[in-house]
Amino acid sequence: MFLRQLALRDFRSWRELDIALAPGCTVFVGRNGQGKTNVLEAVRYLSILGSHRASTDQSLVRQGTSEAHISGIAVNAGRELAIDIGVRPGKTNKAWINRSPARRPSEALGIVHTVMFAPEDLAIVKGDPAERRRYLDELMVALRPRYSVVRSEYDKVVRQRSALLKSISHTMRARKVDDSAAITLETWDKHLARAGAEYLQERFRMVQRLDPFFTLSYAGIAPDSRPARMQYRCSLANVPEDPAMITTDLLEKLFLEQLPAMRVKEIERGVCLVGPHRDDLELMLGDQPVKGFASHGESWSTALALRLASRALLRDEGWEPILLLDDVFAELDRKRREALVAIALDSEQVLITAAVREDVPEALSGRLVGVQAKLSDLADSLGQRVSEIVRPPSNAEGEGA
Template sequence: MHVTHLSLADFRSYARAEVALEPGVTAFVGPNGQGKTNLVEAVGYLATLGSHRVAADAPLVRSGAERAFVRAAVSQGERSQLIELEINPGRSNRARINRSSQVRPRDVLGIVRTVLFAPEDLALVKGDPGERRRFLDELLTARHPRMAGVRSDYERVLKQRNTLLKSAALARRHGGRTLDLSTLDIWDQHLARAGAELLAHRLDLIATLQPLADKAYEQLAPGGGPVLLEYKASAPGAAHSREDLYGQLLEALAEVRKQEIERGVTLVGPHRDDLVLRLGELPAKGYASHGESWSYALALRLASYDLLRAEPWGAEEAPAPDGRRAGEPILVLDDVFAELDGRRRERLAEHVAPGEQVLVTAAVEEDVPELLRGARYAVSGGTVERV
């Protein structure tokens, strides 16, 4: 699977951009601040409905414009599809597939799969738990597009439950009437059901990813590991099946209900969990050097890439209802090589060069290893030209 044409309108710095792409390696080269990352960010948005740089959609729309458009022609074997996303900050986004009647944006998930490594990924090792939860859940959705619905259901229930808890907390603090919390048991069940589904998939993902991450780190930094991925749940227990996880979550929610009512927030569930990254016997966060942290973050992305490449038809047992099946992911390396020494550059290049489509950004041509010298685009002043 690869993108054959990318079209942008009012996306980031581009009033308009049309870029023809092909299989293999494509590098976007130009000084910083000229729009290289905007191009690969758009490809990533098609795959995840989110940006690796910002949490909200508003910064993705060019200043002065009301909305932005991202379109891509995607080739998979003998089949071609056109994906169109309309980004409307503050309102619902819109999507089309093959110019058909409007579909839900999440219906495009699974058509394009990407693995993107960027300087922001250092936060996977050094940042807050939310960064690592996002990493897990985006990879989950790449493997199982239907998980977008599970995540949405969980977030909806969590929001409703937090609203009820917040109202109860405010009533207590201000000496008002006691709220009827009889519905909290129902919300507990909904939260535990959706949470158990999400947890089961996260645990399975980590077990699958673990040996791949360890192998990738050894390739990048021989003798520097091993690496260990350890899931730290807010609801303690050893359950792995969905039903057992459901019971474990319900029990944990019951135990913290008093504190939740006092604080007005849900204290247990996948939204409070963490992925602990260990290097040897120590947690990488706080102990790994800058270089080790970079290698660890890159190893996680390479492990994700290897996992999705090993599942070229996706992890689902059956294709999507419309017959779609995922293909090999597009690998995006956004301004990565400037942060790596020569040895790591070459090892990374050897690992990814055989990929069906690899998109690279670099400030200077010399940063791109010889193995990845494929098609070239010069990016400057809002223009993208093939060289």
């Protein structure tokens, strides 16, 4: 799979950009603040309908405008498919597939597959459980787009049930009695159990499939280190260790058994304390968790291994993802750099950003796209002929490379 065309309008720093792409390696070179990362972020957005560095869409829209547009033409096994996304903060986003409007944006999921490695990935390893859950969910949706609907439904149930718990907590503090609220809570327990069971089962399946790829990827990056593995930490009690025994019916039953036992604590805190939104993906080196025990180098290796494992899993499913490398080579030592180069050379399309051309290994020298305000500055930084110049608007903002 590769993108042969990418167009942006009012996305981040770009008022307008229309660039032809090709298989192989394309290197976007330019000083910080010129819009390099924004280009890769847009490609990633086409893939997962989300940003790798922003929790909401508001920051993706160029200042002074109300919406942004990302368009791409994907080529997969010789078949072309056009995808257009309208990013509209505060409203429902829009999507078009081959110029025809989609009923919902999620219909565009699965058209473009990407694997992105960026400096922010260190947060997956060192950050809060939400970062690791996000990593799992993005990969889950990439493989099975319908789970974006499952996840959305679950999130909606959690919000509604949490609001009810807060209302009951307030009522109890006011020494009032509301029997109808208790009955309604039991109804929401059933909704949470049903939605959570399907969501949770897919998480277990994902970890089971991903774990061996993660172990192999880490061993390839750090062969002298301790073996790496992952395990899913579930807030739901009594889940069988044997994955073959985990079914949606069993998980729903366990939810309905545990929720009443958590009732007092949940009302006191006004939040749902059981479910996939409370879980964690524990990353291990030997017998120790990576978070809190690994060195900085081991943490970087773990982050890279997670992305390489994602790519291996996608390829095992028959997809050839576009590899996005955002300003990462300067942060990598020789072994990790060599491992990433080997993967990149085996990819159909690789898009790379770098502040200076020298940061990119010579083995990946491909088409150069200069992202720079002045040609003279670009020539100074590259010291060689540039194949194409892309000029962002002079009031560029929002780039974080």
